[in-house]
Amino acid sequence: MPIATVNPANGETLKTYDALGAEEIERRLATADAAFRTYRTTSFAERARLMRRAADLLEEDTQDTARVMTTEMGKPIKQARAEVAKCAKAMRWYADHAEELLADEEALESEARDSGASRVLVRYRPLGPVLAVMPWNFPLWQVIRFAAPALMAGNVGLLKHASNVPQTALYLEDLFHRAGFPEGCFQTLLIGSGEVEGILRDERVRAATLTGSEPAGRAVASVAGDEVKKTVLELGGSDPYVVMPSADLDRAAKTAVTARVQNTGQSCIAAKRFIVHTDVFDAFAERFTAGMKALKVGDPLDEDTDVGPLSSEQGRDGLAELVDEAVESGATVLCGGERSDRPGWYYPPTVLADVTPAMRIHREETFGPVATLYRAAGLDEAVTIANDSPFGLSSNVWTRDEADIDRFVRDLEAGGVYLNGMTASHPAFPFGGVKRSGYGRELSGHGIREFCNITTVWHGA
Incomplete structure (x- = not known):
């Protein structure tokens, strides 16, 4: 794929970029290595000052x-501005909390004595x-949350x-540079996917994080595993x-519309499969379909505009194929x-109803403004349908019954359960999935510790 800005609203190529050559990649790896040797010794106060400036x-x-x-x-322009605001919020949150999240943890005196030490701490x-x-769908947020x-x-x-999204990628490097971070602390590599393996295998690179497709995650995890390097993966949902x-x-129903079409439906955590108890199925389907019909599709x-274009022609065509195949197999278009x-x-x-497990759309991620409706006879069937997916990123449950809540929180196979609301990431709470949605966590204290050397410091008696 060429490194280029192509406007998805009209297909016009606006800017193209040359990929970095081997010599420049080597220079940047050396710069990163040198930067780490000094930046790692800076104080939390200094890092926070730079992050707040950014x-x-x-x-x-x-x-x-x-x-x-x-x-x-x-991305619709209103949502793009909201993404910028969310990134700034996360940057300030980590500037405010990183020191306490990574503070030394002192072992109990009794446990230290039991190990023969006068003192033990974790650093x-x-x-x-x-x-x-990183992927294109939230081109700022996905990067900033790492x-x-x-x-x-x-x-x-x-x-x-x-x-x-090369312009966004280059902007991020420039942002951290203008904020005053030392040279090499954050660099954008304009490279093709074929260069990733070589960089990951370089001994100066200590870990990797990937947000993207399952095949991309498998490829990075395979190389990192071969090199025994830590990875965090956030894949499909x-x-x-x-x-x-x-x-x-x-x-x-109103929230369901937003949950499905946020970012024109191109979100891993967008609700995609709507599982409705049979007693309220018809009433929900009517409200939900009316809400989807009322959305304004147009220039982002x-x-x-509520719904813009999909990011690529390939993405649009792949989504259309999933819908066409489902309809040919008996799905009803609402x-x-x-x-x-x-x-x-x-x-x-x-909106599609009468979706069956035999259809591809039942098993594959629909990355666009397409919703599938399922009728569940009761709580047990709702849980079964919800878990009948290779993915397990997040989930949404609407109920005011405490017994229902306890059961869904216990049994849903997902990295998050959002009750009477829609899934949304927040810097204070861990984010990630299970099954083929990946492993590891971003955000919160869990996220900042993913790429730390958790060190036991033992003092002899």
Whole structure:
């Protein structure tokens, strides 16, 4: 794939970039290695000062940065501005909390004595240069939720961003440079996917994090495993959205629309499979379908647009194929389901009912504004349908019954259970999945410790 900005609203190529050559890649790896040797010794106060400055600059750049994101991958402009604000919030959160999250942990005196020590503590030390392989769908947020904790922990970052968002990738490097981070603390590598293995195998790179597709995750994990290097993977999701009889149907249906079409449906944590108890199925389906039909599809730079184009022609065509195959196999179209004839890579908000396990759309992630509806006879069947997926990123449950809540929290196979609301990441809470959605956690104290050397310091008696 060429490294280029191609406007998904009209297919126009706006900018192209040459990939880095071997000599420049080597220079950047050496720079990262040298930067880590000194940056790792900086104080939390100094790192926090730099991170807060980066957050300030990011907010000052909101309008231009949001417009670049929208032009590169089609995100509605209002959502692009919200992404900028969310990134600045996370940067300040880690600036405020990193020192306490990584503070030395003193063992109990009795336990230290039992080991023959006068004192034992646990210290969190940075690992070194971390390679981040990031996707296009949240081109700022996906990077910042890695970079903010990694830099605050004393690590340095090497970013291999998606090839269709090069301007955003270069902006991130410039942002940290302007904020005053030492040279080499955060570098963008404009490279193709074929260069990732060589970089990951370099002994100066100590770990990797990837957000993206399952095949990409497998490839990075395989190389990292061969090199015995730590990885964190956040892969696909096909999140269930369960609605039980005690739910507030109006709120559940209204929130369901947002949960499905956030970022034009191109979100790993977007609700995708809507599992509704039979007692309220028809009422929910009517409300939900009406909400999906009412969405405005259009130019993502238009302030009134709810749903923009998909990021690529390949993505639009793949989504359409899933829908077409499901309909041919007996799925019922409640709205949408037909490709747009307008310029650009648009697909209409679509709701399908009567989906069966034999259909590809039942097992594969729908990365776009397409929802599948399932009818569940009771709680047991709702749990079974929800867990009948290779993915386990997050989940949403609407019920006011405490027994229902206890059961769903106990039995849903997911990294998160959101009750009477939609899944949304927040810097204070861990984020990640199970099964083929990956492993490890981002955000919160769990995220910042993923790329730390957890060191036992034992003092003899």
